[in-house]
Amino acid sequence: MTRRRCQQKSVPDSAIVEHMDTDNNDNIDVISGVPMTEVVKGKSDIPKKRGKRKNTGVKDEDNKEQQLEYYLSDYPVLIQKATVNVKGQKTLIKRLWSDHEEVVEKCAINDLRRALWEPTFISCPEDSFILYLLSNLYIQWLKDNMFKSRVVGIKLCAYALRKIGIRSAFLLMKKMILGGATNSTCNHLGEVIYSAWKMANKEENEQLKQDIEHEMITGSAHDAIFIPEPFSSKFMHILSAFSNIKTEKAKYDGMLIGLLCFNVQAHNDKIRYAASSILLSFYPLIDDDEFKRVECLEKQHKVLENMLKDDCVMIRTEASKKILRILSLFWTYIPKQFIKNYLTYIIDKLARDNVVGIRLAGIRYLLPVPSCLNASEHALKCIGLNGINDKNERVRIAAFQMLRALKGHRYIRFFDVVSMDDILARLEIEPSESVRKEIVPLIFKSFFPDRDHVDQNERMRRASFLVKQGRICALTFHRLIYPLNLVSVKEAVEHIQFLTILVYRISAKGMSADSTIDTTIGFDDTIATTVTLSGANQEYNVPDENNEVWQRNKVLMECVVVLWMSLRKTTSLVGTTMVIGSMLPQSSMDGITQSVLSLLNEKAVDECVLEPYLEATAQWRIEYLFDIIESGALDSNNL
Numbered sequence: 001m002t003r004r005r006c007q008q009k010s011v012p013d014s015a016i017v018e019h020m021d022t023d024n025n026d027n028i029d030v031i032s033g034v035p036m037t038e039v040v041k042g043k044s045d046i047p048k049k050r051g052k053r054k055n056t057g058v059k060d061e062d063n064k065e066q067q068l069e070y071y072l073s074d075y076p077v078l079i080q081k082a083t084v085n086v087k088g089q090k091t092l093i094k095r096l097w098s099d100h101e102e103v104v105e106k107c108a109i110n111d112l113r114r115a116l117w118e119p120t121f122i123s124c125p126e127d128s129f130i131l132y133l134l135s136n137l138y139i140q141w142l143k144d145n146m147f148k149s150r151v152v153g154i155k156l157c158a159y160a161l162r163k164i165g166i167r168s169a170f171l172l173m174k175k176m177i178l179g180g181a182t183n184s185t186c187n188h189l190g191e192v193i194y195s196a197w198k199m200a201n202k203e204e205n206e207q208l209k210q211d212i213e214h215e216m217i218t219g220s221a222h223d224a225i226f227i228p229e230p231f232s233s234k235f236m237h238i239l240s241a242f243s244n245i246k247t248e249k250a251k252y253d254g255m256l257i258g259l260l261c262f263n264v265q266a267h268n269d270k271i272r273y274a275a276s277s278i279l280l281s282f283y284p285l286i287d288d289d290e291f292k293r294v295e296c297l298e299k300q301h302k303v304l305e306n307m308l309k310d311d312c313v314m315i316r317t318e319a320s321k322k323i324l325r326i327l328s329l330f331w332t333y334i335p336k337q338f339i340k341n342y343l344t345y346i347i348d349k350l351a352r353d354n355v356v357g358i359r360l361a362g363i364r365y366l367l368p369v370p371s372c373l374n375a376s377e378h379a380l381k382c383i384g385l386n387g388i389n390d391k392n393e394r395v396r397i398a399a400f401q402m403l404r405a406l407k408g409h410r411y412i413r414f415f416d417v418v419s420m421d422d423i424l425a426r427l428e429i430e431p432s433e434s435v436r437k438e439i440v441p442l443i444f445k446s447f448f449p450d451r452d453h454v455d456q457n458e459r460m461r462r463a464s465f466l467v468k469q470g471r472i473c474a475l476t477f478h479r480l481i482y483p484l485n486l487v488s489v490k491e492a493v494e495h496i497q498f499l500t501i502l503v504y505r506i507s508a509k510g511m512s513a514d515s516t517i518d519t520t521i522g523f524d525d526t527i528a529t530t531v532t533l534s535g536a537n538q539e540y541n542v543p544d545e546n547n548e549v550w551q552r553n554k555v556l557m558e559c560v561v562v563l564w565m566s567l568r569k570t571t572s573l574v575g576t577t578m579v580i581g582s583m584l585p586q587s588s589m590d591g592i593t594q595s596v597l598s599l600l601n602e603k604a605v606d607e608c609v610l611e612p613y614l615e616a617t618a619q620w621r622i623e624y625l626f627d628i629i630e631s632g633a634l635d636s637n638n639l
Helices: 013-020 057-067 075-082 089-098 100-106 109-117 127-133 136-144 152-164 167-178 183-203 206-226 231-242 248-261 271-284 290-308 311-329 338-346 371-389 393-405 420-429 433-449 456-469 471-481 491-507 525-529 548-570 573-583 588-600 605-618 622-638
Strands: none
Touching: 075 089, 075 100, 075 109, 089 100, 100 109, 100 152, 109 152, 109 167, 109 290, 109 622, 152 167, 152 183, 152 433, 167 183, 167 206, 167 231, 183 206, 183 231, 206 231, 231 271, 248 271, 271 290, 271 311, 290 311, 290 338, 311 338, 338 371, 371 393, 371 420, 393 433, 420 433, 420 456, 420 471, 420 525, 433 456, 433 471, 456 471, 456 491, 471 548, 491 548
């Protein structure tokens, strides 16, 4: 595209930036401020701007701006401005890309190298990418296609590689990595290489394509294997741009197969680990030759099996995690004999490995795959019990997270993998608070079922079973259900009421009863009407503290206390008493109020318990509280 220069001899830079900063500049030339279709016309052909009548001074300024028709022929200056992260950068880069052939032709090599060097230039996104980023409906699309979305700066740099030189450009990328390039910048550099490779394929430029494959793609893989950390991981990020390609995967994999298959057998552990990591990330590598594909895949399967048995701890750790993920993705394509060998070794050997990281291998990757349902269930049963009782805290946390992942599974239930008795026994002796916080949500619904699904008698039996498993187990459960947001304040208070009435009914039946709660114990919420503060002076026979029923009731009351204390730590006392007050029968309100007032009228009142009584009274009989305050104020004045 050819454009005429304007008649002015010099162009102020401020005019260029001024038009770059406009909001409505999608179809406006960055330099002239007129539509792109009108830029190619002569100055006399530009139609006059029509709009609302403005003030004379403002109109004169607008006319002066329209006369500044600066065309995109001064590309070196513009590309230097495009490397600066200021407002209008995206618009300028888009305009440069629209004339990318002329830009590359007229700019010097150093100008193009500077554009490749600047991270902001190659990370300037297209409008479509931003729209997908802002749309909640395409979040999954964003995750699956992050590296597929091309950006304008990447396209321009990819096209400029042919003038910069492939080897020279790759050396520049290496300098960027040595200079501390971020992982995001390395991903964008990989996008530049991938875009240039695609352009060469589309243009059928075989020489350019071979240079990119030999210098950049194979060179990045070579450096990722042989250069020490942390620089090798940067080249892994460059290679990640090719990890999601599908249509041309065989062409790309053919560049890596020979290099990887040779280095996974190297004697040096670091080289072997780096090559293994690339192979695990890009599996399956498909040979471009159809007759060699079966042989190539079989070779990779043998390499994966050898990784599990490798002497290097890092390789075994990486393999134990990623091979399970590979099985979940390609279960139907991997030969059954290899699947059997992988799972047998992971379950029988690696799940009991001396290294913690290897024992953390995630069987959870197999759960969503219907084809490996039976294998997953058997594997979970083999490693589940050992996992929850592992001596390392991280392994125990991972094991319970794995069991929690089974919640909602259609065919595998967590208590079929590890029995409820074993889980509660672990909770009884568990010293780690982090592990306890994983156990309680797992068993929550078993001992705190919805009232619509089970009756009161079933809830009584479950509460008794929990207490029977151990005092610490029951107390830990009730201490954490509210802080973990498993219950609301109302549900917690209802549970306190339930346990209190349960203890009262069991005590009323007698301490000689069998320790197992049965359905003969009637459960009636109206029992709360008989339990008032005024009846606190009634005398009861002191039971034998060694009695099993007495011990169980004691633990139940301790559960009430710890649940109440967890409420008090995070909830205002006023709010809690309001909930309690709303649950008490109306007929008992007078008796409770009189009991509280009688305690308040006593001269010797413990100060530590005075505040709860005052707040409770304020919620029910505020006028009596005012009377007490008034009488106290009068007594103070008399003194």
